[in-house]
Amino acid sequence: MSTMLDEPVTTNQASHGTRLQAETTAVRLHIRWPGTRKSLSRDQKQQAAGAFDADSRTLSAAKRLFDTSHPSFRAVSAIKTKAGALWKGMTLPYIEPGIRLLRRGDVSEFDDRMIVIRAELVDAVEELDRCFAELVDQARTQLGHLFDAADYPVSVADQFAVSWDFPSVTPPAYLRTVNPELYEQECQRVKAQFAEAVELAEQTFAEELSQLVGHLAERLSGSVDGKPKVFRDSAIANLSEFFSRFQHLNIGSNEELEKLVESARQVISGVDPQDLRDRSTLRDRVARSLTEVEMSLEELMTDRPRRNIIRGPR
Template sequence: MSVTLETSEQQNTRPAAPQAETSVGERLQSETTAVRLKIHWPSARKTLNTDQKRQAAVTFDADTKSVSASKKLIDTSHPAYRALTSVKTQATEYWKSNTLPYTEPGMRLIRRSDVPTFDVHMTSVRAEMAEAVQQLEQHYDELISQARERLGDLFDPSDYDSNLSDQFGIEWDYPSCNPPEYLLRVSPQLYYSECARVQQRFDEAARIAEQAFAEELEQLVRHLSERLCGEEDGSPKVFRDTAVTNLLEFFDRFQRLNIHSDEQLDRLVADARQIVSSVRPQQLREKTDVRQRVASELTRVEASLDGWMTDRPRRSILRRAR
């Protein structure tokens, strides 16, 4: 019997055993966590009660069961209310622009490295909302008085809560997407079955993210291309700077959130970015040759995007079969 001994150097240079390739969904699961945003916001309208709907139906000689009516409780165009709405919009847009879609309603995926920054920003937004609520409270009696005049007999003091701070608010949390650990002790088979189900959700989330990015890029590219190619009264269409800046913002967001799940989509985004980043809005207005060149190149990108999305269902099937 012969025994062959390997030196440590030979052992280190020996090829490692091949490892299973990590799927996009698995990578997405390892790099992100779920974040849920909850905004408490009272309705500015209230459905009329049965007697009020009956009166409304009589006015139009209609069947009560066929009438649906509501009353507007507060003037939402008041500057104080609009300021509060602006904070709400800011919170929602920040949540969406810094996360990826997920399959569960009300939940999105955020990179784990971005959680501290997200938490700090949302804490600041929550403080802004609390301040905006205080400003609204200063005008609340005035708004109620206006509602009494507008609503007439439909006015009901009980529709108005005296404590606005309990009506408006922002909350967020980071719910786990994984099955609970105790399930492994109770039923390993069920636990691993749940793990597989969660993995399918992340695979689907990756597909949804791809689709969302592609659709947004196509919409932005088409809008700018139409502005550059089209004419109104024989003159080039006028376009706002946002037709360009919105694309630039998309490129930055794509770079931050890209999960690199599709090389062709990455190339299409890179092509569009190179085209748009090389020009300024004023150049597109003043220089016909630049305008025509950019329009032609964007049309090419748009056509490639259309082809990518048309072919996508087949590529998705092939990817899952691997």
């Protein structure tokens, strides 16, 4: 893969990129998951098209193999979501798709928590497997002539899995001896990638904070049918969680962003959700302050756009 940045890496960017590279390791999450829908066969599409007097050649149709709202399948799906949330929540983005950056001090915690999630998935899949014959019977009734027993495995025990690894994103050491010039080129490429990862992290944090403060400010502003808008306690909790994650993952590369994060934190510090519902003056003050933070974040993202990357063939 070739990578080209559309503007040179500054000394400051390179410095933070070098620090990011030294303090993190790449981590990749793998999830094996069966398909829950299947395209209709040619004969089935013709049958469906006939019911609507349509041309089967212009019809795109699929059947749902089983009820994905069944409690046993929802339990498995919840664990999949949990695994993805942990992976994203403990890491910073990287420019390579499917790879994120984990602080080296967090490797053991991440591994331990993923092991627990993997065990939870095994238990949940076992329960789904016990219920699978029931789901197939339901599908036979619901799909009618579209049902095909060949679409269903005897067991789903091996259809689900979660795993993770720590791929190398640095040039292989042997290249230094085999081709020193190429090794140096690769080192410079990786250095540029980590500088870009710094900006990507800043952009991601800024966008997330903007969404969180914007959502809460909107729910605290105005009224509906003469009554204050409804907001959930999670709107406050999500911001608090963001502040903790930012404090842990931030590499100190953007002072302006840090100040805005701190401003938002001070706005909701010690604020009780029920007080916001009961005290209109507090509600209005918090809404105005959050709106100011949101506007400043928009200016920051506009003034400091993330550099574009042109990626060559993989």
